[in-house]
Each structure stands twice: as structure tokens, then as C-alpha cells.
Amino acid sequence: METLPKFKVAICGAGVGGLTLAAFISRNPDVEVVIYEAKPQVSAIGEGIAIWKRSWQVLQDMGLDEELAKRNFPPPKEGEVRGPIYRKSDQPEDGYDFHSHLMPYGPLNVPRPKLLDMLQAKLGLNCKLLLSKHVADYSYDDSHSQVLINFSDGTTDSANILVGADGVHSTIRKLLFTALAHQDPPNAESYLNHIPPKWSGTYAYRCNVSADALRARYPSHRSLSNPYIWCGQDNHVVSYPFGSMVHFICYRSVPGGKGGGGVLDGPHVIDVPKEQVLESFKDWEPELRVMLELMNPNPSRWSIFVVDPIPLSVSGRIALLGDSAHAMTPHQGVGGGQAIEDAHLLGRLLAHPKATKENLPNILKIYQGIRLPFAQKTAERSRLNGLIYEFNHPDFPVNSKSSKEEMHTLGEAVGATFGWLAKGGCDEDWKNAEEQLNLLAT
Ligand SMILES: Cc1cc2nc3c(=O)[nH]c(=O)nc-3n(C[C@H](O)[C@H](O)[C@H](O)COP(=O)(O)OP(=O)(O)OC[C@H]3O[C@@H](n4cnc5c(N)ncnc54)[C@H](O)[C@@H]3O)c2cc1C
Numbered sequence: 328m329e330t331l332p333k334f335k336v337a338i339c340g341a342g343v344g345g346l347t348l349a350a351f352i353s354r355n356p357d358v359e360v361v362i363y364e365a366k367p368q369v370s371a372i373g374e375g376i377a378i379w380k381r382s383w384q385v386l387q388d389m390g391l392d393e394e395l396a397k398r399n400f401p402p403p404k405e406g407e408v409r410g411p412i413y414r415k416s417d418q419p420e421d422g423y424d425f426h427s428h429l430m431p432y433g434p435l436n437v438p439r440p441k442l443l444d445m446l447q448a449k450l451g452l453n454c455k456l457l458l459s460k461h462v463a464d465y466s467y468d469d470s471h472s473q474v475l476i477n478f479s480d481g482t483t484d485s486a487n488i489l490v491g492a493d494g495v496h497s498t499i500r501k502l503l504f505t506a507l508a509h510q511d512p513p514n515a516e517s518y519l520n521h522i523p524p525k526w527s528g529t530y531a532y533r534c535n536v537s538a539d540a541l542r543a544r545y546p547s548h549r550s551l552s553n554p555y556i557w558c559g560q561d562n563h564v565v566s567y568p569f570g571s572m573v574h575f576i577c578y579r580s581v582p583g584g585k586g587g588g589g590v591l592d593g594p595h596v597i598d599v600p601k602e603q604v605l606e607s608f609k610d611w612e613p614e615l616r617v618m619l620e621l622m623n624p625n626p627s628r629w630s631i632f633v634v635d636p637i638p639l640s641v642s643g644r645i646a647l648l649g650d651s652a653h654a655m656t657p658h659q660g661v662g663g664g665q666a667i668e669d670a671h672l673l674g675r676l677l678a679h680p681k682a683t684k685e686n687l688p689n690i691l692k693i694y695q696g697i698r699l700p701f702a703q704k705t706a707e708r709s710r711l712n713g714l715i716y717e718f719n720h721p722d723f724p725v726n727s728k729s730s731k732e733e734m735h736t737l738g739e740a741v742g743a744t745f746g747w748l749a750k751g752g753c754d755e756d757w758k759n760a761e762e763q764l765n766l767l768a769t
Pocket residue numbers: 339340341342343344345363364365366370375376377378460461462463492493494495497498499531576629631648649650651657660661662663664665666
């Protein structure tokens with residue numbers, strides 16, 4: 328940077344949200360960007376992540392399609408593609424497919440480490456990525472329009488705004504809502520209640536099987552050729568072919584969908600014996616069980632946490648982005664996409680020529696006004712999808728004795744919940760944001 332930067336943005340967390348934000352802001356060479364990542368390297372656990380059209384358009388805008396091509400990775404399919412097939416599976420015999428809908432656009436299924444690698448390749452020269460930097464605390468220096476940042480290693484830094492892109496167990500959310508509780512004692516309890524993420528009542532077991540091994544045991548197994556959602560009371564399985572493997576995630580929930588909202592102690596991700604998974608599906612159809620029995624001996628169990636709707640994601644010079652603001656269940660496969668959409672809008676606002684050190688708090692409010700309600704609505708759709716897949720949705724009650732007609736109605740309900748992915752795009756949100764920014768600047 329040859330001249331002094333007009334302001335400095337600090338980002339806590341180099342996940343998909345933090346890296347996308349940094350890539351968008353660093354398009355403007357006059358802004359300094361620094362990302363602090365607690366881990367010694369940029370990394371993600373978990374396998375593939377599905378990116379839908381809205382979010383992929385954002386990534387294309389920053390040139391990620393070129394990065395895909397460089398890595399010989401096929402782009403997502405244009406045009407209508409058949410989505411996963413939904414199957415009633417919680418019965419020892421005669422399971423059946425009950426729904427499949429045309430999706431407007433095949434999602435890009437990309438391994439998480441590859442996505443992070445491509446995003447890193449788009450960081451500008453005005454962006455620094457500092458590893459092994461765990462943000463522990465921050466305070467304000469109002470006289471200089473700055474946030475002072477403290478790290479666990481005893482070092483400090485400062486910036487004009489701090490964005491918490493630090494995931495569902497966010498430190499920045501904790502610090503922000505603790506500060507709000509101190510400023511507003513009558514509402515302290517309500518603010519403090521937003522700090523811990525809540526257990527959704529569901530565990531996800533990430534499993535896989537070699538396609539050859541599955542074919543040898545069950546040559547026509549439907550998971551070999553199509554993505555499937557195997558539905559049943561209180562549990563479901565999502566399977567999809569992935570190269571030489573079939574990946575599948577088994578979801579197990581508190582019966583009746585009544586387990587959400589609590590705080591869960593203990594490790595969030597642990598390896599468990601596969602018998603724990605098999606037990607939950609013991610009366611399900613044989614075709615599914617064959618696949619489950621071939622799974623890796625110690626699948627990892629993820630406790631699925633969510634962030635209950637928070638009343639604000641921005642205060643002064645602090646903003647929350649991605650999972651730290653609105654972590655959701657994975658039942659629409661869009662949590663990462665929502666982090667990308669947050670990053671797109673905030674990143675473009677901050678890179679805009681009209682953004683100044685003085686108007687940053689107002690710019691953050693524009694971001695909050697557009698993105699927080701949208702992401703929270705998405706989180707609610709995702710929660711409802713989980714109830715549909717596990718036969719616990721109050722408006723669509725089905726059980727093992729339900730007729731095929733009732734299951735058909737359930738299928739139609741699933742199709743409707745994905746409609747929004749086909750509509751609109753992030754450009755409309757950006758137009759709205761830019762209009763508001765222009766009003767600020769006059
Ligand atoms: C089973 C499952 C399947 C999913 N499938 C999909 C899917 O198909 N499509 C989709 O879009 N989404 C999916 N999601 C959701 C998606 O994984 C998340 O929404 C996404 O990773 C959120 O990104 P993020 O950048 O906000 O947070 P994260 O990816 O959690 O990144 C946060 C980063 O912050 C760092 N950090 C944390 N605290 C600090 C600190 N104090 N200081 C410095 N650094 C810190 C962390 O080390 C991490 O690198 C799925 C989730 C699950 C659980």
C-alpha cells in the first residue's frame with residue numbers, strides 16, 4: 328500500500344465467511360484488511376459443502392470460477408437438475424420414494440479445504456492473514472474511532488472496525504452481548520441468553536463407504552447413482568455419491584423434535600463407535616441398513632448447534648457475520664451460503680469509494696438491516712425442513728401408518744421450502760444497500 332489506508336478492517340476468523348469478506352474488501356487497495364485466525368492453519372473439518380446459485384454467483388463475481396478451472400474442478404450444472412430423492416425408509420420392508428423436485432441449478436459440491444484454498448487465492452496485497460492469533464477481548468478507543476484488540480498470546484492490535492466471523496461458538500458474540508448487558512441492566516438477562524449457542528436437539532454422524540464395497544454388497548444400491556434423503560420418524564440420512572465414495576450423514580434427533588434450545592456440555596465433535604448409529608436405524612429398511620453397516624468403524628458425531636434469533640448483529644464498530652450471527656441447522660445446506668451472502672454485501676459496502684472512517688458504524692447498520700432478517704428467515708426454513716424430514720412438522724403430521732397420499736403432501740411441502748433458492752439473487756440486495764449508502768453520503 329503506497330499511500331496511507333483510509334481505514335482498517337479487522338476480521339476474526341478465516342472460515343468461509345471471513346475469507347470471502349476479506350476478498351471482497353481487499354478489491355479496494357485503499358482499505359487495509361487483517362484476518363486473525365486462531366488455528367495454526369486455515370482448515371475446515373467436514374467433507375463437501377453445497378453452494379447454491381445465489382451464493383455461487385457471488386463467488387463467480389470474485390473470479391472463483393477461474394480458481395475452480397485451475398484445480399480441474401467441474402463448475403456447477405446450469406439449468407434444471409433433479410434434486411435429491413426423498414424416500415420413506417423407517418420400515419422393515421416396502422420403503423418407497425415419495426418426492427423429488429427439479430432444482431433450478433445444480434449446487435456446486437466442493438470439498439471444504441478446496442473452497443478455503445480458492446478463497447485465500449483471491450485475497451489482495453492489502454490483506455494480511457495472521458495465523459495462531461486467537462482474539463480474546465476488545466475495547467473501544469472512541470477518540471480515535473478505533474477498536475483495540477487483545478489476543479490470547481498477550482499481543483494487541485487496533486482497527487476501525489472488528490468483524491466477528493468466528494463461527495457458532497463466537498468469542499465476538501460473547502463479548503458484544505456481554506457489553507450490551509452491562510449497558511442495559513434491565514435487559515441484561517435477555518442479552519446474556521444470546522451468548523451460548525443452543526443445541527438443536529440433533530446429532531449428525533458423518534460417515535462414508537467406498538462405492539466399490541457398497542456395489543459388491545448391493546449392486547443396485549440407489550445411493551450409488553443419486554443423492555437420497557432417507558426419511559423417518561425422528562431420524563434421517565442424507566447420502567450422495569462423491570467420486571469413488573458414497574458420503575452420508577445420519578441425523579438422530581430427540582423424539583418428537585422436542586430437543587432444541589438447551590445448552591449442551593461435553594465435546595461438540597467426537598468419534599463414536601458405529602453401533603451408536605446403527606441402533607437408531609435398527610428397524611429401517613434393509614437397503615439403507617446395508618449401507619450403514621459398511622460405514623467407517625468410528626464416524627464423527629457432530630452436535631448441531633444454532634444461534635437463536637439475535638436482536639442485532641451490529642453495535643458501534645463491531646459486527647457479526649456468518650455462523651456467529653445466525654448458525655443454523657444443515658437441513659437446507661445453506662449456512663455457508665448465508666455467510667458468503669453476508670460477506671458479499673458487507674465487503675462491497677466497505678470497499679465502496681463512499682465508505683469512510685467516519686461513516687463505518689452507519690455502513691454496518693445498512694448491512695445488518697438487509698442481511699440479518701434474511702439469514703434468520705433462512706435458519707427458520709432450515710429448522711422446519713428438519714421437522715419435515717423426521718415426520719415432526721405440526722402442519723404435516725405423518726407416521727409409519729401414513730398413506731402414500733399423505734406422504735405426497737409432505738413431499739410437496741419439501742419442494743416449496745426450496746423455492747427461494749430459485750428466486751432473486753444477491754444483486755438486488757446490493758442495489759438496495761448501495762442506495763442506502765448513497766443517502767448516507769449526501
Ligand atoms: C453437518 C453439516 C453440514 C453442512 N452442510 C452445508 C452445506 O452443504 N452448505 C452450506 O452452505 N453450509 C453447510 N453447513 C454450514 C456451514 O458449515 C457453516 O454455516 C459455515 O462453515 C459457517 O462459516 P463461518 O465462516 O461463519 O464460520 P466457520 O466456518 O466456523 O469459521 C470460523 C473460523 O473462526 C475461527 N475462530 C473462532 N474463534 C476465533 C477467535 N476467538 N479468534 C480467531 N479465530 C477464531 C475458527 O478457527 C474458524 O476458522 C453445514 C454444517 C454442518 C454442521
